[in-house]
Amino acid sequence: MPQATTQPAGQLEAGRRKKKRDYNAISPFWNALFNVIIGLFTFSCIFPFIYVIVISFTDEQTLALNGFSLFPSKLSTQAYEYIFKSGSELLGSFGVTLLVTVLGTLLSLTLVTTYAYALSRRSFEFRGFFSFLAFFTMLFSGGMVPGYIVMTQFLHLQNTIWALIFPLSMNAFFIIVMRTFFQTTIPEEIIESAKIDGAGEFLTFARIVLPVSLPGIATIGLFSSLGYWNDWFNALLYFNSPKVTPPMQFLLMKIEKNMDFLIQNAQNIGSAVDFAATMPQETVRMAMVVLATTPIVLAYPFFQRYFVQGLTVGSVKG
Secondary structure (H helix, E strand, C coil): CHHHHHHHHHHHHHHHHHCCCCCCCCCHHHHHHHHHHHHHHHHHHHHHHHHHHHHHCECHHHHHHHCCCCCCCCECCHHHHHHHHHCHHHHHHHHHHHHHHHHHHHHHHHHHHHHHHHHHCCCCCCHHHHHHHHHHHHHCCCCHHHHHHHHHHHCCCCCCCHHHHHHHCCCHHHHHHHHHHHHHHCCHHHHHHHHHCCCCHHHHHHHHHHHHCHHHHHHHHHHHHHHHHHCCHHHHHHCCCCCCCCCHHHHHHHHHHHHHHHHHCCCCCCCHHHHHHHCCCHHHHHHHHHHHHHHHHHHHHHHHHHHHHHHHHHCCCC
16 A cells, blocks of 8 residues: 555656756747758858859850859869969969968967966966967057068068968967966866876976867867968068969969959950950859868868867857
């Protein structure tokens, strides 16, 4: 008899727990609606790039007759053939861009993480002074002319890849994000325990802090690599020798400028009239966009698993 009265009471308690309402849950209708909205937003972000790829493979004459279409009647690789006519120059520029991106990202991560870690340590005596230096550069910068004079007259880095790396190696916003990441994710007790075990600041930073900071490091690494990959302005400023191989973005811009020059002055250059008439204009521009963005887009999945977590944690307390 006592067993018969105990079991229904336990089932009743389990039923109450099951019926307990989850206030964070949403109804299936709103869940489906939000998924549809997010799906449409995602498609609106991806669709322009798909459209650019299709146009880059469209025949130039078909494009002139029918306009832009997602399903062109005739496909062609003429735009890519025109760009790859530069041959080894394009390959060399791709190598320069890749080298600058890798070296620049490694240098940027080294400078940003060490600077941010020092600012995150409350025991650092000059923390306020160096924080002020970082914040001050966000409000007031030296400008393009002083930067050019420093790079060319004092450091003598003109026509070297370091002129493309150093200007983007430090970023105050990245420092603030990493400082916040260290402060919110690295417990003070871990650093104190490392000190008790005899570890110095550099050993604690390298062996304890960095291994548990991969989301933040990956986020800053992605931002830095995007900045270096898309940079062309520094090459325009500091590269003025024809013997120096420019980065790919700058070379693509130069090809486009040369193409516009030939088209605009075709009437004055007799032999260029026929060439300008057959030159793929719009499709070449789209092919340049594809060539410039595809490598860095392919690299994004390797950072993606760290990206959301690192960006969210690092930006909670700016």
